[in-house]
Amino acid sequence: MSVNRRNFLLGTVAAAAQAGVAAAMPVGAKAESGARGTEQAGKRKPNIILYLSDQFRWDFVGANGLNGSTNTPNLDALAAHGKNFTHAVTNQPVCAPARSVLMTSRYATETNVWHNGPAMSTELPTLAGELRKAGYTSNLIGKWHLAPAKAADGGGPGYVKPEYRGGFLDLWEGANALEHTTHPFDGTIYDGDGKEITFKDQYRVDFITDRAERFLRQKQEKPFFLFVSQLEPHQQNDWKRMVGPKGSAERFINATVPADLREQPGDWHQQLPDYYGACESIDASVGRLRKVLEEENLADDTIFVFISDHGCHFMTRNEEYKRSTHNSSVRIPLIIQGPGFEGAQQIPELFGIINVAPTLLEAAGVKVPESMKGRSILPLLNDAKAREAWPNKELIQISESMTGRTIRTREWTYCVADPTGLRAATSNNYHEYQMYDQRNDPHELVNLAGRKEYRAKAAELREELKKLIVASGEPEPEIAEAKLYP
Numbered sequence: 001m002s003v004n005r006r007n008f009l010l011g012t013v014a015a016a017a018q019a020g021v022a023a024a025m026p027v028g029a030k031a032e033s034g035a036r037g038t039e040q041a042g043k044r045k046p047n048i049i050l051y052l053s054d055q056f057r058w059d060f061v062g063a064n065g066l067n068g069s070t071n072t073p074n075l076d077a078l079a080a081h082g083k084n085f086t087h088a089v090t091n092q093p094v095c096a097p098a099r100s101v102l103m104t105s106r107y108a109t110e111t112n113v114w115h116n117g118p119a120m121s122t123e124l125p126t127l128a129g130e131l132r133k134a135g136y137t138s139n140l141i142g143k144w145h146l147a148p149a150k151a152a153d154g155g156g157p158g159y160v161k162p163e164y165r166g167g168f169l170d171l172w173e174g175a176n177a178l179e180h181t182t183h184p185f186d187g188t189i190y191d192g193d194g195k196e197i198t199f200k201d202q203y204r205v206d207f208i209t210d211r212a213e214r215f216l217r218q219k220q221e222k223p224f225f226l227f228v229s230q231l232e233p234h235q236q237n238d239w240k241r242m243v244g245p246k247g248s249a250e251r252f253i254n255a256t257v258p259a260d261l262r263e264q265p266g267d268w269h270q271q272l273p274d275y276y277g278a279c280e281s282i283d284a285s286v287g288r289l290r291k292v293l294e295e296e297n298l299a300d301d302t303i304f305v306f307i308s309d310h311g312c313h314f315m316t317r318n319e320e321y322k323r324s325t326h327n328s329s330v331r332i333p334l335i336i337q338g339p340g341f342e343g344a345q346q347i348p349e350l351f352g353i354i355n356v357a358p359t360l361l362e363a364a365g366v367k368v369p370e371s372m373k374g375r376s377i378l379p380l381l382n383d384a385k386a387r388e389a390w391p392n393k394e395l396i397q398i399s400e401s402m403t404g405r406t407i408r409t410r411e412w413t414y415c416v417a418d419p420t421g422l423r424a425a426t427s428n429n430y431h432e433y434q435m436y437d438q439r440n441d442p443h444e445l446v447n448l449a450g451r452k453e454y455r456a457k458a459a460e461l462r463e464e465l466k467k468l469i470v471a472s473g474e475p476e477p478e479i480a481e482a483k484l485y486p
Contacts, residue, residue: 044223044301045134045135045136045223045364045365045366046223046301046302046303046338046339046340046363046364047220047223047224047225047226047298047301047302047303048131048136048223048224048225048226048302048303048305048360048363048364049226049228049289049293049302049303049304049305050127050225050226050227050228050305050307050356050360051228051230051286051289051304051305051306051307052099052102052142052227052228052229052230052307052308052309053230053232053233053279053282053306053307053308053333054095054143054229054230054231054232054233054234054308054309055233055234055235055308055309055310055311055312055321055322056233056279056282056308056311056312056332056333057258057308057311057312057328057331057333058088058308058311058331058332058333059258059331060072060275060276060279060333061075061076061079061333061335062075062076063075063076063079063080063084063335064084064086064333066258067256067258068256069252069255069256069276070255070256070276070279070280071276071279071280071283072279072280072283073283073287074283074284074286074287074290075283075286075306075333075335077287077290078286078290078304078306078335078337079335079337079344080344081337081342081343081344082304082335082336082337082338082341082342082343082344082345083335083336083337083341083345083346083347083381084334084335084344084345084346084347085334085335085336085347085349085351085377086346086347086348087331087347087348087349087350087351087410088307088331088332088333088334088351088352088353089330089331089332089350089351089352089353089394089396089408090308090309090310090311090329090330090332090352090353090396091107091108091352091353091354091394091395091396091397092107092108092114092310092396092397092398092399093310093311093322093323093324093325093329093330093396093398094115094116094310094322094323094399094400095116095145095234095309095310096113096115096116096117096118096145096146097111097113097114097115097116097397097399098309098310098353099113099144099145099146099309100112100113100120100146101353101354102127102307102309102353102354102356102357103120103126103127103128103146103166103167103357104120104121104124104125104126104127104357104371104372105127105354105355105356105357105358105371105372105373105374106124106354106371106372106373107354107373107395107397107472107473108397108399109397109425109426109472109473109474110124110472110473111124113146114397114399114425114426115399115400115423115425116145116149116400117148117149117150118148118149119146119147119148119153119154119155119164120146120147120164120166122163122164124371125369125371125372126166126167126357127167127225127356127357127360127361128140128165128166128167128168128169128225128227129166129167130167130357130361130366130367130368130369131167131225131360131361131364131366132167132169132170132225134364134365134366135222135223136222136223136224136225136364137170137171137220137222137223137224137225138167138168138169138170138224138225138227139168139170139171139172139215139224139225139226139227140165140168140171140172140173140174140226140227140229141171141173141174141208141211141212141215141226141227141228141229142173142174142175142178142189142208142227142228142229142230142231143174143175143176143177143178143179143229143230143231144160144165144166144174144175144176144229145176145177145178146164146166146176147160147161147164147165147176148164149176149177155176156176157175157176157177157180157181158175158176158177158180158181158188158189158190159175159176159190159194160172160174160175160176160190162192164176168227170224171192171215171226172190172191172192173189173190173191173192173197173211174189174190174229175188175189175190178204178229178231179231179234179236179237180237180238182199182204182231183204183236183239184203184204184232184236184243185200185201185202185203185204186198186199186200186201186202187199187204189211197211203245203246203281204230204231204232205230205232205245205278205281205282205284205285206281206285208228208229208230208285209228209285209288209289212226212228212289213288213289213292216289216292216293216296216298217292217296220298223364228289230282230285232278232279232281232282233274233275233278233279233282233312235271235321241270241271241274242271242274242275242278243274243278244273244274244275244276244277244278244280244281245277245278245280245281247277248273248274248276248277248278248280248281249273249274249276249277250273251273251277252272252273252274252276252277252280253273255272255273255276257272258328259443260313260316260326260327260328260442260443260444260445261313261314261316261328263443263445264316264317265315265316266313266314266315266316267314267315268314268315268316271314272314275312275314286306289304290304300338300339301338301339302338302339303336303337303338303339303340303341303360303363303364304336304337304338305334305335305336305356305360306333306334306335306336307332307333307334307335307353307356308332308333309332309353310322310329310330310332311327311328311329311330311331311332312328312329313326313328313329314328316328317329318401319401320401323398323399323400323401323402324398324401325396325398325404325406325408325413325415325434326413326436326444327413327438327442327443327444330396330406330408332353334351334356336359339363340363340378340381341363341381345381347377347380347381348410349377349380349387349390349392350390350392350393350394350408350409350410351377351394352374352394352395354373354374354394355374355375355376355377356374357372357374358372358374358375358376359374359376359377359378361376362376362378363376363378373471373472392409392410393407393408393409393464393468394407394408394409394468395407395465395468395469395471395472396408397472398415398417399423399425400423401423402417402418402421402423403417403418403422403423403424403425403426403427404416404417404418404430404433405430405465405469405477406434406465407461407464407465407468409438409461410438411437411438411439412435412436412437412438412457412461413434413435413436413438413444414432414434414435414458414461414462414465415432415433415434415435415449416430416431416432416433416462416465416477416479417430417431417433418430418431419431419480426474427477428475428477428478429477429478429480430477430478430479430480431479431480431481431482432449432450432458432462432479432480432481432482433449433482434447434449435447435448435449435451435454435457435458435461436448449482449485450481450482450483450484450485451485452485455481458481458482462479465479466479
């Protein structure tokens with residue numbers, strides 16, 4: 001008899017909630033499992049699954065209530081029983097730099113990965129490494145993108161040497177640049193010894209999910225940290241387009257066009273149907289893994305995190321898909337459910353990706369290294385004073401499309417850029433470039449930089465941005481006022 005996945009998940013989580021047990025025994029546990037007793041179960045650290053979907057827009061999660069066409073019942077169920085961070089942002093809207101921030105809780109200019117290509121510093125503590133030191137296994141399946149891009153530097157798009165794995169030294173089934181070793185329906189990843197694991201005539205999301213399910217069905221002697229790193233809905237680089245599962249583009253041909261895109265030129269007309277299909281496949285993947293957790297009696301002992309590294313603006317803001325200061329680039333989905341994150345709650349505080357590692361380490365009872373610059377958001381879940389004290393300011397570094405710096409608050413986006421077109425790690429010479437009122441212009445259609453009516457607010461944001469830049473380890477720059485209102 002078939003089981004409706006969403007109803008299955010909703011029913012099991014609801015049952016645990018009704019029982020009033022924060023760390024309940026797994027659903028369907030056998031008698032021998034019960035004999036271990038709640039005392040031993042309480043001592044075991046929670047497992048952690050960090051599920052990253054590359055380039056997944058935050059408004060394509062149905063639970064965020066902004067898209068009537070997206071089909072994400074499993075993510076919606078995750079949000080309905082966990083913490084939905086509705087104002088999460090990336091601190092660097094491009095793949096490798098964002099991932100380096102996620103893993104180290106340092107800014108991309110400090111990790112050595114200020115743009116795609118360089119290897120992440122091996123000197124910095126990482127989320128995987130710290131969990132492993134605390135008794136976890138650290139396991140990766142999918143895309144990495146933090147080893148050297150060039151073979152001459154000891155790297156390349158495929159196999160990743162152990163010294164470049166950022167602490168993932170147990171199961172390794174991945175590729176440094178998954179987009180260059182695979183296509184949507186065939187390709188190769190590599191195990192820890194460099195042996196090929198190939199797939200053909202299967203959608204890439206499903207293949208990665210199969211490998212994750214295989215891991216979860218194995219007996220785990222220790223608490224585990226599993227990083228499931230999908231490529232979708234990111235475009236296939238050499239094909240220059242998004243690719244959804246077969247038939248999905250036809251189903252989404254007349255889907256909703258987000259308001260920030262529909263007034264802008266770009267390639268969203270061609271790409272949105274496949275993008276919707278790819279997002280739907282990611283949701284189905286999450287549902288599959290959540291169901292496996294239930295079946296393997298792991299659900300109540302596992303923190304499940306869904307996140308993206310950046311968003312997607314479909315060539316409306318620059319010549320590609322991210323690398324801009326706009327919500328379509330920097331706002332990301334972030335949902336966490338499991339031990340310490342039980343119960344439906346929307347967290348409206350501004351939350352940078354730099355805060356993920358400290359949050360998960362604290363949730364696991366592991367000391368946060370002093371090197372990490374982010375902060376745990378756990379106090380915000382139950383402490384009104386902590387919410388009042390939260391700064392709601394995030395530094396966003398922009399590279400490759402330009403050299404820029406942005407302060408993002410709940411109310412404002414204020415961006416400065418090097419006017420010479422310099423593309424470097426940093427600059428000492430910035431000019432005001434963009435300013436958006438998030439309350440009155442959430443789709444960022446009107447750039448207020450240079451408007452005299454907003455001069456006082458711009459000056460205030462400029463000084464706050466300088467403080468954040470200095471705190472990130474960069475020297476305080478000169479920032480010239482915008483002279484013309486565009």
